[in-house]
Amino acid sequence: MxxxxxxxxxxxxxxxxxxxxxxxxxxxxxxxxxxxxxxxxxxxxxxxxxxxxxxxxxxxxxxxxxxxxxxxxxxxxxxxxxxxxxxxxxxxxxxxxxxxxxxxxxxxxxxxxxxxxxxxxxxxxxxxxxxxxxxxxxxxxxxxxxxxxxxxxxxxxxxxxxxxxxxxxxxxxxxxxxxxxxxxxxxxLPPRELAAGLAEIIKYGPIADAEFLSWIEANLDALLARDKAALAHAVQRSCEIKAWVVGQDERESGLRAILNFGHTFGHAIETGLGYGEWLHGEAVGCGMVLASDLSVRLGLMPPEFLTRMRKLIERAGLPVRAPRLGVERYLELMRVDKKSEGGEIRFVVIEGLGRAGMRGAPDALVAEVLDAYCD
CATH class of the missing domain: 3.40.50.1970 (Rossmann fold)
Incomplete structure (x- = not known):
């Protein structure tokens, strides 16, 4: 590619x-x-x-x-x-x-x-x-x-x-x-903007390429230091993965939705706080922690996966705790998400390292995730 x-x-x-x-x-x-x-x-x-x-x-x-x-x-x-x-x-x-x-x-x-x-x-x-x-x-x-x-x-x-x-x-x-x-x-780029970009790089690992996730973990310090060779590989591999997905599903009728890992929670944070309070990548980084937790609670991934994702996102300089908007407000905002169907919130979850899917989840389970990670 x-x-x-x-x-x-x-x-x-x-x-x-x-x-x-x-x-x-x-x-x-x-x-x-x-x-x-x-x-x-x-x-x-x-x-x-x-x-x-x-x-x-x-x-x-x-x-x-x-x-x-x-x-x-x-x-x-x-x-x-x-x-x-x-x-x-x-x-x-x-x-x-x-x-x-x-x-x-x-x-x-x-x-x-x-x-x-x-x-x-x-x-x-x-x-x-x-x-x-x-x-x-x-x-x-x-x-x-x-x-x-x-x-x-x-x-x-x-x-x-x-x-x-x-x-x-x-x-x-x-x-x-x-x-x-x-x-x-x-x-x-200011450091905060660089970190926000790292969130979108990190997401490609758990959804599509377990080896790339390991590479990010091993090379995160080089990325934060703006090493050009590391950045070139990260940008290239991210674009290759997105090209592969978009080539199969240009208009997000199915597979392309996996690119929104962390975004359902993340968009709710951005909208609920007011656009610009958190950078998009900051909201996505935190959203990936919540989506990883949901993947564990649904029985799709072991607890070690959540620990791994939380540690990596925190190392990247991104928030791992969500603002306390209230469970009902989060649910209301997420029902407006483009992936929702008939009022049911659909989440991108990790079904195996390097493999993502779309799942619904009971409001009570989502509430447990929010209660665990909202300040």
Whole structure:
């Protein structure tokens, strides 16, 4: 699933580029992973042709990388615009989405205009959603600058905005033309953001690859130290696993739901606290502890698995105790989750190391989990 080339045709070689393909027939595309990708001319070749490109970023990321991306796009597009949004999960809403659409309409952007999402998961989700709905679909490219976005949200075509009653409840499945994961952009991440990204890396082990889980445990210190070789492998393997899942279930009718391990509890935490109080990866990390506990209580996994997951998530700098919102409030929020069916909450649980499934659980059992882990 992975190939490499050395970038010798580029002006800046910068080290090998790893390519993970997403195989979706006419919607197929590549994920490029490596250092110095933003500054390599080859990174930007072969993209959809158009008169105009629009870079969507936020007020934190734009000062760091916008000028470099604009310079690389200038030879390919007669006009390169930018839309700069406010930074934070709480801005993943209709108002921010409309700022993108307003710009497209005000500049008479046509249906060939290419959008470039330069930022983390919030920017990527909103840009992808705007691309999906503007003139019924224009091409877009993901340029993720956070670890979480590089290993998860930029890959697979899920786009969305939040609603006050539920996270990511308004959106579309819409695939990018390319994902450009420049590992050097991770140098700009605050430690808290790096840890949040590790949560989405950790999840791939228990759901799909027991050996990868062991690798993460052995190399967690290197990942926290931003060792480029360790990061390259972690991003590559995470993307390979997600590519395998998405290639079989693009629209989450079955298998793809396993990618939401920890997310049912995690989304409830984010919505219940208010978007932005906890980072998405922090909520997912804590959610994986709760989902691991539920897997044990359902008799699917031994208690040692819970201990192992809790220790790893804590080592990554992520919370392992959930906020005390109240059992009824948690249940109410989780019933709004997209995996719920007929009002029954469906959880991603671990059925064997490296194998996940979807299960319902009695409210009383879920309440036991919440009582054990809520502060």
């Amino acid at each position: 992975m190939t490499e080339h050395d970038g010798n045709n580029d002006d800046l070689s910068g080290g090998p580029v790893r390519v993970v393909p997403i195989a979706l027939d006419e919607r197929s595309y590549d994920i490029l992973i490596g250092p110095a990708l933003l500054d390599r001319p080859a990174t930007w070749q072969g993209l959809p042709k158009a008169a105009a490109a629009v870079i969507v970023s936020n007020e934190t990321i734009a000062p760091l990388f916008l000028a470099r991306v604009r310079a690389q796009l200038a030879p390919h597009y007669a006009r390169v615009d930018a839309v700069i949004l406010s930074d934070g999960e709480r801005y993943k809403d209709w108002d921010s989405l409309n700022r993108i659409v307003d710009h497209l309409l005000a500049t008479a952007s046509d249906r060939k205009t290419v959008l470039f999402a330069l930022g983390g998961g919030v920017v990527g989700d909103m840009t992808g959603f705007a691309a999906a709905i503007y003139m019924r679909g224009v091409p877009f490219v993901q340029v993720p600058t956070t670890l979480l976005a590089q290993v998860d949200s930029s890959v697979g075509g899920k786009t969305a905005i939040n609603h006050p009653l539920g996270k990511n409840m308004l959106g579309a499945f819409y695939q990018p033309a390319r994902v450009i994961a420049d590992l050097d952009t991770l140098d700009s």
